[in-house]
Amino acid sequence: MKILMTGGTGFVGVNLAARLLEDGHELTVLTRRIPAGLPAVRAVECDPAVTGPWQDEVAAHDAVINLAGASIFRRWTKKYRRELRDSRLNTTRNLVEAISGQALISASAVGYYGFHGDEELTESDGPGDDFLAELCRDWEAAALDAKKKGSRVVLARLGIVLGKDGGALEQMVRPFRLHAGGRLGSGRQWFSWIHLRDLLEAFAHLLSEQDLEGPVNLTAPNPVQNRDLAAAIGKALNRRSWLPAPGFAIKMVMGELGSVILKGQRVKPKKLGEGGFEFEFPGIEAALRDLLISPAG
Secondary structure (H helix, E strand, O other), X not given: OEEEEEOOOOHHHHHXXXXXXXXXXXXXXXXXXXXXXXXXXXXXXXXXXXXXXXXXXXXHOOEEEEOOOOOOXXXXXXXXXXXXXXXXXXXXXXXXXXXXXXXXXXXXXHHHHOOOOOOEEOOOOOOOOOHHHHHHHHHHHHHHHHHHHXXXXXXXEEOEEEOOOOHHHHHHHHHHHOOOOOOEOOOXXXXXXXXXXXXXXXXXXXXXXXXXXXXXEEOOOOOEEHHHHHHXXXXXXXXXXXXXXXXXXXXXXXXXXXXXXXXXXXXXXHHHHHOOOOOOOOOHHHHHHHHHOOOOO
């Protein structure tokens, strides 16, 4: 299969490209800068958030994977809010404009659901009303316009991806390595996560299962509360989980993003489960042992 990918030079994108190459797919990656160490893919230097000749590339491919978007892990100033929206919505709209029936797997996030305390959330639940939820809702709506062109559209709602050598886990474990780790705020907020290897297999599953469409939660089947996550990290690193970070301090440093971190969502991957997908790492302790204790960790 010939696959076009945006966001292919990010943490998830580079690993996904390598995984898809293992299956014999041909990949074209759209990127604003071609970095060193990119897997053996064809790279097209362009800004997919801006219309241009790159859109002619779409027709030569069987499927499109859209991972583009500025990182949410920064303070959300008014200017950066606009960048978060434009990087996602403009890229998606430009892809859809160029699509002519190819399958589209477009990233979204579990932030779509907003905040519901201890309530379990599946793909049938509606969106929240905070900034991140509205961003995900509009991002998904832009992708769904491809259905009008006969495309199968999958909305891949990612949880927090845990992997080696980058991503969220690298930031999360730093305080523990300094013997200063602990829960964030009350620690009761839910953390919906997925091991990188399971995420990559899930994307391969989304490509191959032609009847699968609409929203699909890409999260492990066992979300954990933040206090249990902190304890599991401490256990994996043989460090105490003893120094909580006060909620007011997190909000002071991170602004609105801090509120998102202190609330979280309890998301379940119902569609993956119903489709027979098997997780290698359904539980957080096994996932962290693999990522933090193994020789390459």
